[in-house]
Amino acid sequence: MPRYPWTDGPEYITQCPIRPGSKFTQKIILSTEEGTLWWHAHSDWTRATVHGAIIIYPKNGTKYPFHKPDREVPIILGEWWKNDVNAVRDEGLATGGDPDPSDALLINGQPGDLYPCSKSGTKFNFPF
Template sequence: MGSEKQGFIWLSGLLFLNILVLSTADVHYYEFFLQESQFTKLCSTKSILTVNGSFPGPEIRVRRGDTVFVNVHNQGNHAVSLKWEGVKGSIDGSNELIQPGTNFTYKIELKGEIGTLWWHATSAWAAATVHGAFVISPAANEDYPFPAPTSDQTIILGQWFKQELTEGDKTIAPGRADAYTINGHPGETYGCSNDTTFEMQVDYEGLYLVRVINAVVNETMVFAVASHSFTIVGQNGAYTKRSFTNSLTLAPAQVVDVLLCANVNVGHYYITARPSSGTYITNGILRYLTTSS
């Protein structure tokens, strides 16, 4: 009898929480324009398919329980559809191609998803450049189940190909990448002086929620920050039991949320990302802005 009562109280509490979240939910509208854009990396310029002219694409940032409408205008040369990794409910039109010159609006109703998801083109050639983060913060009346971060930072591990991934009316499945990127930056390891390097700025003793997305097709990626460790707090749109590590190994399409405490000697430290196969490596910089007392 006691266990049944406890179960009823637990279910009642969960139902109340869901009602409370839904009562404070918002509706968000995003406009995505698929278009060809010129980008220069590895000392050469090429045309790539982008969303709103950026690589990676725009970040969606909402709260738990919100509803999101994303109107996708295909101004490119090929039919494309988008996949919403980690969204639990079904999404109308997710299996249909958006033809050039047309548009389609995705309706995404969030339920229990929390933390970081991401979106990308369904075809491998387009997914190499058409992808972005989908960040779901706690609802207005919710707290994090871990110490509240000073700030958060999204990091998308990507890849870059020198070859064109489209030729005429044909599309080419990407092979091995010529470089890897952190938020679109190849870093300083590929020998091109014009390449840019990602930089994350932190304050001493700040606590940062870092959202790491592996958008690299068919490659497991290893991510680390020199002299710093991570506390894993979430994966693939859900909170997890906390665990500790000095590096992250992310399978293709995997997302991991970690806490990083900026509490080592003030300076700058390399952020590194590499495929587990060991081919190539890209780097960024973690830079302290304030000094320790």
């Protein structure tokens, strides 16, 4: 994070972790950035499940460096484990091996209709 390196890193190194039930506000000053960026947690393996997109539009009065899209469809990819992600990490550390691979890949937080944990009626008919 340009201009804010003390709030971008592992807990207890660059900042204290955010306690459950508390709030944290991150002020971001942008200058020349535009496009879609990705944010994620840094605490243990919460980064596996706490992430999202930040969409930065061109400044008012400027044009896109390409033809303006007809519409926007943010797509956020992730992973899902049947077990707690910290337990998966701990098992990998205890054995010295790689952590177990995820049980499913996610698109916008949903693993699709082949898994019982998707929202009812989840369909992945993207317009491309």
